[in-house]
Amino acid sequence: VQLQASGGGLVQAGGSLSLSCAASGRTFSRYTTGWFRQVPGREREFVAAISWNGGSTSYAASVKGRFTISRDNAKNTMYLQMNSLKPEDTAVYYCAQSKDWILRTNRGDFDYWGQGTLVTVSS
Numbered sequence: 001v002q003l004q005a006s007g008g009g010l011v012q013a014g015g016s017l018s019l020s021c022a023a024s025g026r027t028f029s030r031y032t033t034g035w036f037r038q039v040p041g042r043e044r045e046f047v048a049a050i051s052w053n054g055g056s057t058s059y060a061a062s063v064k065g066r067f068t069i070s071r072d073n074a075k076n077t078m079y080l081q082m083n084s085l086k087p088e089d090t091a092v093y094y095c096a097q098s099k100d101w102i103l104r105t106n107r108g109d110f111d112y113w114g115q116g117t118l119v120t121v122s123s
Contacts, residue, residue: 001097013087014085021035030100033050038094047059047080054071068080082119090119
């Protein structure tokens with residue numbers, strides 16, 4: 001399984017950014033997928049997850065109402081639309097694929113990870 005995250009960059013506070021994650025290697029539509037982020041010196045934290053068919057989503061409290069996760073199973077791609085960005089959103093963002101179709105949010109339940117894309121929000 002390969003996951004390729006893209007779309008990171010530098011944006012001013014209050015701005016928007018859209019991340020993409022292209023997947024290959026196993027049937028994308030059978031698995032929950034999610035986004036996590038990590039700041040140097042801190043643990044990787046959950047951001048958002050979406051169930052196999054997009055019918056259920058979950059968000060970290062810190063991003064709820066500002067970020068939207070979505071997926072296009074026909075394109076084997078997941079997205080994260082980030083609005084009203086804050087400096088504290090600065091991190092490397094990783095996409096990940098879960099071990100099954102159940103909506104999950106624990107890092108340990110995701111067994112495949114992309115390489116990460118850096119998001120920097122300036123104040």
